[in-house]
Amino acid sequence: MVDVDYLPQNYDLFQNYPNPFNPVTTISYQIPENNHVTLKVFDMIGNEVETLINEEKPAGYHTITFDAENISTGVYFYQLKVGDFVSTKKLILMK
Template sequence: MNCFQSLATGIPRGVVASDFDLDGKTDLAIIATDEFGQDSLFVLYNTGNVSGISEENFQQIPENFSLSQNYPNPFNPSTTIRFELPESDIVTLKIFNILGEEVSTLVNTELKAGKHEYQFNANNLSSGIYFYRIQAGSFTETKKMILIR
């Protein structure tokens, strides 16, 4: 078994990018565990440009569906509604008045897994209690919000 086959079938445990041979080019060191539980170190010299993902740009996929309370609440005239999807799904997010009549549809499309945020602007609505409901697959949840003029 050559080192590249072992690396390809092993489980990477760590990667370090640096100029190990001091030639001014980025090199990679990879620690991997093979199928027998043995750790191996692989150094790839002169790999060219290496880019990474910073933690602040990394978005963890939620484990469950969730709908957060809007903020601010009470609000005038706009508020933010956040929700999380553990998988891609067709999502509808609708606003209803106290009589159960639909007054707005904020979302009606397929969305990717992750955290989502939408602004609801109630400029054309009167003060009162409103409800927002999300439907994604078999998940449905409704929350109350209050518009104060």
């Protein structure tokens, strides 16, 4: 059973850490209810580089590791979509 006192009250996407990174970084987010979550990485011109999450997730705080070993140095964006909520943040890969 989940203690609802500890569930987040809103959706949020947090800044990755570390940033800049090489080649691994951590991305965290929170969702207040069970929902379908997509978390994708895009390059500077909007091309999708990688889908990190595309599945149902329970309410709570979540963390995922992004390994960019096979991606070129540069500025990228990661975007969280959960229902009507959309948030995008910048990450910098320096090799």
